[in-house]
Amino acid sequence: MPQQSTKKRFESCCVACDTWIVSYQSATLPHPVYLVWYTDRASGDRLLMHRNGPVFTAGTPESVAPAADAQLPGLVYHPRFPQWLERVVELTPTVCNAYDADYIEQALCSKRKLSLKAMDALSNFIDLFGDYANSLENVSHLQAFRENPVIESYISHYYRFIFWPRLQHGAQFRDAQRPALETDHSALLTVFREMRAQFEAGLKSLSGN
Structure with missing residues (x-):
């Protein structure tokens, strides 16, 4: 499947599941990190978090979904997040927003x-x-x-x-x-x-x- 097509499908999944990947760059970090930003219709916009406090991070856009799936029991997420994980398998991920501190x-x-x-x-x-x-x-x-x-x-x-x-x-x-x-x-x-x-x-x- 052409890469452009898989990117568009990924973006469609993000819209459907109110879940996106964002990047964050800072000199205090060894490299940019990738976070999951989502909208919980009951409680507003949030970041994917570990239950014990830290923000979930991944080292590349491609590793976000696999890492989150592997760590799912220890994460706090909204109801559509597991659907997002299922839909984005084998799709080319895109970053919706980048932050440069x-x-x-x-x-x-x-x-x-x-x-x-x-x-x-x-x-x-x-x-x-x-x-x-x-x-x-x-x-x-x-x-x-x-x-x-x-x-x-x-x-x-x-x-x-x-x-x-x-x-x-x-x-x-x-x-x-x-x-x-x-x-x-x-x-x-x-x-x-x-x-x-x-x-x-x-x-x-x-x-x-």
């Missing part, structure tokens, strides 16, 4: 106006962190970082001047017209670093994945 931190350290790419990347990371904190009761206290005033202010700015205008205007959206982010950039960097450290502490040891 080093890029975000470098952008926040810069004295220049945050680029649209950097704003998108930070917003996506904040969402990922919130989903992580929503995944298990023993990490729910981390929502306090998501609710930090400097993060709330950032998200408010992002949706007001980027997300909604871009959604409404599409190709007519003009990035040059958006106002610069007015916030305590030092505080924003500090909170991001704290969130990053908390998230990366929750990543499972890569040995065996």
Whole structure:
């Protein structure tokens, strides 16, 4: 079967089962890791987690499904996840979103106006962190970082001047017209670093994945 066809079938399975693969890259890790992000219709967006706390990780997109299937008894997952595992066998996996923590931190350290790419990347990371904190009761206290005033202010700015205008205007959206982010950039960097450290502490040891 052509690779393009198996990729499309994989993406269709992800949509049908509300389950996707995402990648996370950081200088603190020996290589990018691959996580499972899913939507639980009863409790919102989450990451696939081990019952004892760590985030499930794999070393390659191709090893995500086999590793998760082998470790299934020790994982917390939603009802459609076993269906996803069955459907994606022998399909070419694709990554729906990529997170680069080093890029975000470098952008926040810069004295220049945050680029649209950097704003998108930070917003996506904040969402990922919130989903992580929503995944298990023993990490729910981390929502306090998501609710930090400097993060709330950032998200408010992002949706007001980027997300909604871009959604409404599409190709007519003009990035040059958006106002610069007015916030305590030092505080924003500090909170991001704290969130990053908390998230990366929750990543499972890569040995065996």
